[in-house]
Amino acid sequence: xxxxxxxxxxxxxxxxxxxxxxxxxxxxxxxxxxxxxxxxxxxxxxxxxxxxxxxxxxxxxxxxxxxxxxxxxxxxxxxxxxxxxxxxxxxxxxx
Amino acid sequence: xxxxxxxxxxxxxxxxxxxxxxxxxxxxxxxxxxxxxxxxxxxxxxxxxxxxxxxxxxxxxxxxxxxxxxxxxxxxxxxxxxxxxxxxxxxxxxxxxxxxxxxxxxxxxxxxxxxxxxxxxxxxxxxxxxxxxxxxxxxxxxxxxxxxxxxxxxxxxxxxxxxxxxxxxxxxxxxxxxxxxxxxxxxxxxxxxxxxxxxxxxxxxxxxxxxxxxxxxxxxxxxxxxxxxxxxxxxxxxxxxxxxxxxxxxxxxxxxxxxxxxxxxxxxxxxxxxxxxxxxxxxxxxxxxxxxxxxxxxxxxxxxxxxxxxxxxxxxxxxxxxxxxxxxxxxxxxxxxxxxxxxxxxxxxxxxxxxxxxxxxxxxxxxxxxxxxxxxxxxxxxxxxxxxxxxxxxxxxxxxxxxxxxxxxxxxxxxxxxxxxxxxxxxxxxxxxxxxxxxxxxxxxxxxxxxxxxxxxxxxxxxxxxxxxxxxxxxxxxxxxxxxxxxxxxxxxxxxxxxxxxxxxxxx
Numbered sequence: 001x002x003x004x005x006x007x008x009x010x011x012x013x014x015x016x017x018x019x020x021x022x023x024x025x026x027x028x029x030x031x032x033x034x035x036x037x038x039x040x041x042x043x044x045x046x047x048x049x050x051x052x053x054x055x056x057x058x059x060x061x062x063x064x065x066x067x068x069x070x071x072x073x074x075x076x077x078x079x080x081x082x083x084x085x086x087x088x089x090x091x092x093x094x095x
Numbered sequence: 096x097x098x099x100x101x102x103x104x105x106x107x108x109x110x111x112x113x114x115x116x117x118x119x120x121x122x123x124x125x126x127x128x129x130x131x132x133x134x135x136x137x138x139x140x141x142x143x144x145x146x147x148x149x150x151x152x153x154x155x156x157x158x159x160x161x162x163x164x165x166x167x168x169x170x171x172x173x174x175x176x177x178x179x180x181x182x183x184x185x186x187x188x189x190x191x192x193x194x195x196x197x198x199x200x201x202x203x204x205x206x207x208x209x210x211x212x213x214x215x216x217x218x219x220x221x222x223x224x225x226x227x228x229x230x231x232x233x234x235x236x237x238x239x240x241x242x243x244x245x246x247x248x249x250x251x252x253x254x255x256x257x258x259x260x261x262x263x264x265x266x267x268x269x270x271x272x273x274x275x276x277x278x279x280x281x282x283x284x285x286x287x288x289x290x291x292x293x294x295x296x297x298x299x300x301x302x303x304x305x306x307x308x309x310x311x312x313x314x315x316x317x318x319x320x321x322x323x324x325x326x327x328x329x330x331x332x333x334x335x336x337x338x339x340x341x342x343x344x345x346x347x348x349x350x351x352x353x354x355x356x357x358x359x360x361x362x363x364x365x366x367x368x369x370x371x372x373x374x375x376x377x378x379x380x381x382x383x384x385x386x387x388x389x390x391x392x393x394x395x396x397x398x399x400x401x402x403x404x405x406x407x408x409x410x411x412x413x414x415x416x417x418x419x420x421x422x423x424x425x426x427x428x429x430x431x432x433x434x435x436x437x438x439x440x441x442x443x444x445x446x447x448x449x450x451x452x453x454x455x456x457x458x459x460x461x462x463x464x465x466x467x468x469x470x471x472x473x474x475x476x477x478x479x480x481x482x483x484x485x486x487x488x489x490x491x492x493x494x495x496x497x498x499x500x501x502x503x504x505x506x507x508x509x510x511x512x513x514x515x516x517x518x519x520x521x522x523x524x525x526x527x528x529x530x531x532x533x534x535x536x537x538x539x540x541x542x543x544x545x546x547x548x549x550x551x552x553x554x555x556x557x558x559x560x561x562x563x564x565x566x567x568x569x570x571x572x573x574x575x576x577x578x579x580x581x582x583x584x585x586x587x588x589x590x591x592x593x594x595x596x597x598x599x600x601x602x603x
Contacts, residue, residue, distance in 0.1 A: 014381055016195055053188040053210075053386040059394040065130050065167035068137030069151035076155060077147070086146035087244055087253030090197040 003032050112351055117315040118343045119323075120278045120308060121270035124285060125263045126295040127239065127303040128171040134238050134262035135162030135205065142301050150241075150256035156200035161389055164189075168262040171294040172212045172236055173395060173403040175264060178292050178410055179231050181216025183400060189236075189390040192382045197254050198241035206265075208384040211235035212393065213264075218288070219412060220280040221430060229281050230269040237263050264294070270309065270320065275339035279332050282306055291411055291436045299330045306330075310339060311356070312346045321346070322356040326363055326370055338363035342370045414439050422446065422461025431469045437483040442468050445491040449498055456502065463508070464498050471516050488523045489516055496530035507591055509582075510539040543590045545597070548581075551589060552597055555580045566602060574598070 008028050012019040019027060073086060082089035133140055136153035153160045176183040190208035213234035220227050239261040244253035266285065272278045286304055289295040296303050306329045311321035326342060329335045341363075346356055361370040409417075411433040418429040433439045445464055449457035468484075472494070476484050497515060500506045506515070515533050518524065524533070534540055542548060556563055559580060566573035581594045 014193070014383065054388065054391050056391070058391055059186075060164050060391040062166035062169060063137070063163045065132055065165050066137060067132045067139045069132075069139070069149075071148040072151070073147045076150070076152070076157075082251070084248050084251075084253060086148070087247060087255055088147065088197075089248055089251045090254055091252070092245070092250050093197055093243060093252045 003028055003035065110348070110351075112347060114351070115315040116312045116347045116350075118273060118275075118339075119270045119311050119313060119320060120272035120274075120339065121323075122266075122268045122272070122278060122281060122309070123307040124266045124282065125239075125305045125307075126266065126285075126289050128168050128262040128264055128294055129296055130165055130167045130171070130262055132165060133260035134165050134168045134236065135260055136160075138260065140261050142298075144257055146244075146253070146255040147257060150259060154241075154256050154259045156202075162205060162387075164390065164393065165262060168236055169212070169393065169395070170403055171262070172234065172264055173400055174292050174294055174407060175234055175266070175289065176213040176216065177400070177404055177407060178288055179213075179216035179218050181231060181234070182214035183395055184210060184212055184214060184393075185395055186210065187212040187235075187393045187395075189387045189393070190384045191387045192237075192384055194382060196240070197252065198243050198256070198259065200241075200256065200259070204238060204240065205387055205390070206237035206384075207235035210392075212395070213266075218281065218284055220277065220284045222274075222277055222280045227271075227277065229271045229277075232267045232269050234264050234266040237265055239263050270311075270323075275336045275343070278308060278339055279336050282335060283332060287435065288411065292407065302330060304330070306335060308335060308339060310342045310346065312343060312350065321350075322358050324356065324359050324361050324370075324372070326361050327373070329363060334363055334365055337365075337368050338370055341368055345370065408436065411436075411439065414443070418442070418461075418465075422458055422465070424461060424465050428462070428465045428469065431473075432465055435483060437485050438468065438473055441472075441484050441491050441494075445494045445498070448492070448495040452495070452499060453502060457498075460498050460502050463501060464494060467494060467497070467511070467516070471512060475516075475520055487520075488525050489519045490525065492527055493519060493530050496528075500530065500534065504543050504590055505541060506534055506539050507541050507587075509587055509591070510534075510537075510541070514539060538586075539588065541588045541590045542585055543593060545593065548585075548589055548593050548597055551584050552581055552594065552601060555584055556601060563602065574602070577602075 005024055005028060008019065008024045008031070012024070012027075077083045077086075077088070080088050128134075130140060132138060133151075133154065136151050138151040138154050139149045141149065147155075153162060173183055175181075187207060188210040189205055191203040192206045192208070193203045195202055211233045213231075215233070216231040218229050218231060220229055239258050241254055241256035241259040244255060247253045268281065272281060286297055286299075289304070290297040298304070308326045308329060309323045310326060311323035313319065313321040324342060324346070326338045329338060342361065349356060357372075359372040361372050363370050415426075415429040415433045418424045418432055419426060424432070431438075432442045442465065445468075446457065446461060449460070449464070453460075472487055472489055473484055475489075476487050481487065497506075497511050501508065501511065514537055515530060518533055518537075519529050526532075542551075555577060559577060562573045562576055562580075566577065577598055578591070578594055581598065582589055582591065585594075
């Protein structure tokens with residue numbers, strides 16, 4: 001699979017990362033290298049092997065359903081750029 | 096003068112289509128799970144708190160925090176899986192769904208993608224007299240996002256993250272519904288089920304149960320699905336019905352006019368009754384799912400399932416079948432009685448008591464008890480706007496007392512419906528012996544003494560010679576009038592069955 005510059009631009013947009021034209025060239029080269037490596041690995045026969053979803057072979061620990069957190073709004077909002085009436089303020093978003 | 100389209104209204108100008116169309120509907124429902132704390136943190140999920148007072152460091156996504164899964168959310172998912180007879184995945188995986196929006200501070204929502212906790216299941220709905228099985232594709236656990244508040248500060252949006260991290264079970268169906276009525280029947284059935292098994296409070300105003308509806312149309316008789324549009328976030332059954340009807344008509348008209356349907360997300364506007372496409376976000380719909388490295392695979396053993404199963408209430412479908420089989424109820428009555436868990440338990444409790452008093456003969460009055468509960472008690476509960484039948488002043492025990500007195504012939508149904516139930520209801524007479532007291536105080540005990548009844552009938556026949564003649568001349572209605580006269584003469588206390596019988600005998 002080969003990537004194009006427009007793929008790189010699109011991925012950058014989706015990830016909200018600003019990528020200049022020269023950076024895009026470098027990134028294209030790096031990402032294509034990774035995809036090349038994956039293509040090589042696809043030669044390995046993986047019939048009957050369960051896909052791994054985590055690097056450790058352990059399972060999820062569960063937590064009892066208890067409220068353990070107390071209100072720390074004042075502390076958290078002390079580092080927020082803008083707040084009003086307990087709300088975090090962000091530039092206007094309208095759907 | 097030509098009449099403009101807007102003036103004659105939509106219904107009046109309904110056009111005749113070239114093709115017979117079929118609508119195809121599938122639902123995705125977000126049910127908020129009834130837990131104390133959030134799905135991945137110990138913050139409270141209580142509704143209505145002051146903004147951000149229930150938004151802990153995990154909810155607001157401070158760097159370095161880690162999610163820890165709430166076992167109750169998993170139990171809720173297992174309960175649902177068991178209730179719809181679904182496969183419950185022995186191993187399921189959490190995934191990150193990536194998108195940017197201010198009410199999602201991590202930049203991704205933790206959800207499940209390739210391996211959801213609940214697999215294929217089914218839910219049976221009833222539309223009119225027909226039953227239909229709606230296939231459930233899957234149900235997965237995920238976290239809710241926060242809320243945006245607009246208009247508080249000029250040019251800014253306020254973000255409240257109290258809801259961020261609230262556990263949701265998203266339940267997805269196959270495109271199995273063929274009308275707005277079927278879709279609403281499914282949504283109502285699901286709404287009832289999740290409350291019945293206690294995993295969701297069902298509060299639609301507070302957003303605990305929200306539906307996204309996928310609608311497409313195709314010429315009837317064809318197999319290929321049309322392009323669908325998704326109506327987002329419907330939180331009332333009435334709006335769902337209106338939105339689907341509008342959307343269906345819009346799609347058919349567009350296609351008939353030679354247009355094409357673009358896949359889109361639409362919103363329903365209750366004020367205009369119309370659906371409208373949201374700003375196109377085609378590019379942003381690439382969510383780049385991948386397994387969340389912060390969470391390990393969720394493993395559910397047979398023992399886990401057994402533990403949940405042992406804790407499950409009898410399900411509505413099973414209870415309905417039992418009511419039909421044990422008490423000879425019609426499918427309609429049994430459906431009505433199992434419309435909520437509270438009504439079903441009320442009826443079940445009353446019948447259990449009756450069987451202990453009356454033995455097998457109690458089964459014969461099941462139908463009468465069912466009718467009283469449906470037509471007199473549940474109807475009053477609805478009309479009064481009470482939360483459920485448990486709040487009725489007429490208790491299951493009162494129904495037992497009434498049924499016993501009906502069974503031994505000491506009162507008649509008329510007295511029950513017109514005097515006993517209204518009196519208990521209006522005067523809030525919740526004490527256990529209210530029924531007996533009313534029967535005595537109002538002198539409702541019916542006359543079953545055949546001598547007394549005969550005397551009454553003789554009097555009625557003598558006073559209504561004309562009616563007797565009419566009856567003998569073949570006018571059946573006159574008979575009912577004579578029964579009415581006899582009941583009236585007895586002040587409603589005569590046993591109506593006995594009056595009927597004796598009157599027939601006398602009139603030969």
